[in-house]
Amino acid sequence: MRILFVNPPNCGRSIPEERYGIDSIKQIFRGEPLALEALAGNLAKHDISIFDLKIETSGFLEKLQEFKPDIVGFTAMTCEANTVIKLAQQVRQVSSAHTVVGGTHASADPEFFNREEIDSIVIGLGKQSFAELVETLETGHHKDISGIAPVTPGKQLCWTPRQYTQSDLVNNVAPRYDLVKNYRCHYSLESLGLKMGLVASAAGCPYNCSFCCIAPLTGGRYLTAEIEAVLRDIQTLQETPVIRLVDANSFGNPKHAWQLANAIEAAGIKKQYLADVRSDMVVRQPELLKRWKEIGLRAVVIGFEEIDDTTLGALNKENNAATNRKAIEILHRIGLTIVGDFIISPDYTEEQFDQLEQFVRKQEIDLPMHTILTPLPGTPLYRELQSQITIHDLDYYTLINAVLPTRLDEEIFYQRYAALLHEGHSQAKV
Ligand code: B12
Numbered sequence: 001m002r003i004l005f006v007n008p009p010n011c012g013r014s015i016p017e018e019r020y021g022i023d024s025i026k027q028i029f030r031g032e033p034l035a036l037e038a039l040a041g042n043l044a045k046h047d048i049s050i051f052d053l054k055i056e057t058s059g060f061l062e063k064l065q066e067f068k069p070d071i072v073g074f075t076a077m078t079c080e081a082n083t084v085i086k087l088a089q090q091v092r093q094v095s096s097a098h099t100v101v102g103g104t105h106a107s108a109d110p111e112f113f114n115r116e117e118i119d120s121i122v123i124g125l126g127k128q129s130f131a132e133l134v135e136t137l138e139t140g141h142h143k144d145i146s147g148i149a150p151v152t153p154g155k156q157l158c159w160t161p162r163q164y165t166q167s168d169l170v171n172n173v174a175p176r177y178d179l180v181k182n183y184r185c186h187y188s189l190e191s192l193g194l195k196m197g198l199v200a201s202a203a204g205c206p207y208n209c210s211f212c213c214i215a216p217l218t219g220g221r222y223l224t225a226e227i228e229a230v231l232r233d234i235q236t237l238q239e240t241p242v243i244r245l246v247d248a249n250s251f252g253n254p255k256h257a258w259q260l261a262n263a264i265e266a267a268g269i270k271k272q273y274l275a276d277v278r279s280d281m282v283v284r285q286p287e288l289l290k291r292w293k294e295i296g297l298r299a300v301v302i303g304f305e306e307i308d309d310t311t312l313g314a315l316n317k318e319n320n321a322a323t324n325r326k327a328i329e330i331l332h333r334i335g336l337t338i339v340g341d342f343i344i345s346p347d348y349t350e351e352q353f354d355q356l357e358q359f360v361r362k363q364e365i366d367l368p369m370h371t372i373l374t375p376l377p378g379t380p381l382y383r384e385l386q387s388q389i390t391i392h393d394l395d396y397y398t399l400i401n402a403v404l405p406t407r408l409d410e411e412i413f414y415q416r417y418a419a420l421l422h423e424g425h426s427q428a429k430v
């Protein structure tokens with residue numbers, strides 16, 4: 001089978017720019033589409049191509065006509081969902097390919113894609129389930145595949161939930177990093193001039209923060225990758241000195257994280273790493289962080305989210321402000337760069353903006369990353385705040401737009417937000 005995987009373009013829209021001319025908030029990120037490379041890895045006998053529209057700005061129709069795919073697979077975050085529908089319409093115009101969508105939005109809100117432009121929706125980890133779908137399409141022996149919903153426009157979707165296990169990671173086959181070799185020079189963190197490669201050492205997260213869309217990817221399970229598979233992937237990315245572990249919750253299984261650090265050292269791998277970790281794990285496992293620093297950990301991304309316990313509690317973070325402060329202390333002591341994620345509620349007052357600004361300065365967060373509280377469809381927060389949402393167009397669900405009413409005058413809200421981002425980035429020490 002000929003399978004074309006498509007990474008949608010950078011397509012999020014920006015309210016501060018459109019309404020108030022504040023153009024400093026929207027950022028363009030580029031990174032390899034690891035999901036598509038991983039899926040391709042488990043399709044060895046097929047002819048696969050990845051088209052990255054975040055890099056190629058045109059030529060999609062030409063690619064379809066030239067490659068003549070039997071299947072076109074899209075990945076999509078929420079802000080890319082509308083764009084994927086439009087791209088799937090283009091596929092329908094020139095080809096009879098089976099169209100499939102997977103990724104964070106399909107997993108959290110599959111019903112959104114229950115439209116005639118799409119044929120199948122993959123919910124959660126797809127490396128194994130998609131391979132099963134390709135087989136049924138190739139042989140014509142249709143069967144029910146758990147984790148895959150055939151679209152039924154006009155009727156509610158019906159599918160068998162998948163009980164995700166380690167076998168869904170299909171660790172015995174590597175991601176096809178080679179399929180993006182022509183794009184690789186673009187996958188860098190331009191502001192720091194860093195070339196970065198993506199590797200997964202775990203999937204999913206057992207927590208259930210109300211704003212987060214990760215749980216549906218694994219049905220709330222935390223699955224660790226085999227150590228040999230992680231080493232293989234790091235070593236394959238020979239030209240990239242920095243590895244971003246893409247796990248939503250790295251080192252969530254400390255025993256696995258120790259084994260991985262020891263294995264990296266034993267293999268003589270000299271690279272730098274960036275990982276997303278929880279602050280309570282840092283407090284419980286400072287020695288683990290020290291160990292990772294020894295083998296190359298350069299920076300950790302931590303979701304501090306809010307600076308007081310009431311708001312943290314409301315987000316169901318199962319963590320508290322004291323633990324966050326303790327983790328910051330430990331990380332400073334170890335000498336790890338802290339990239340701190342903070343969530344600004346549209347409900348923020350001037351005073352709350354001031355307090356957050358002071359916190360970031362006082363705690364010496366090296367690179368603060370501020371997003372705006374966004375009820376992503378499919379999350380508990382969405383169910384809670386659905387009736388208050390004023391902007392339903394998913395193009396704005398980039399986490400840098402207020403889709404709920406702001407308490408402050410909207411323009412002032414965005415000015416304060418832009419100033420916060422500017423201060424954080426101008427003093428960034430990464
Ligand atoms: C790497 C990454 C990026 C990279 C690369 C993504 C890409 N496609 O090019 C870059 C840097 C480009 C990026 C950009 C953005 N990102 Co991002 N990103 C991630 C990150 C850290 C890892 C994703 C990943 O590679 N996982 C590893 C792979 C193997 O797992 P996976 O993606 O889940 O894929 C599996 C399944 O989902 C499924 N699957 C996925 N796609 C497909 C497709 C098909 C056909 C099938 C069958 C199955 C399938 O099978 C895969 C294998 O099992 C996640 C957080 C996280 N830890 O998940 C955020 C995350 C996905 N990003 C997020 C956001 C918000 C953004 C931005 C909007 C940020 C911004 N403000 O600009 C932008 C998008 C900009 C735009 N389009 O306009 C949010 C998405 C929330 C949401 N529901 O929309 C996340 C979840 C982080 C968060 N804060 O919550 N991102």
Ligand code: SF4
Pocket residue numbers: 205206207208209212213214215248249278303317
């Ligand atoms: S925000 Fe982090 S800790 Fe909370 S559910 Fe999502 S990945 Fe897990």
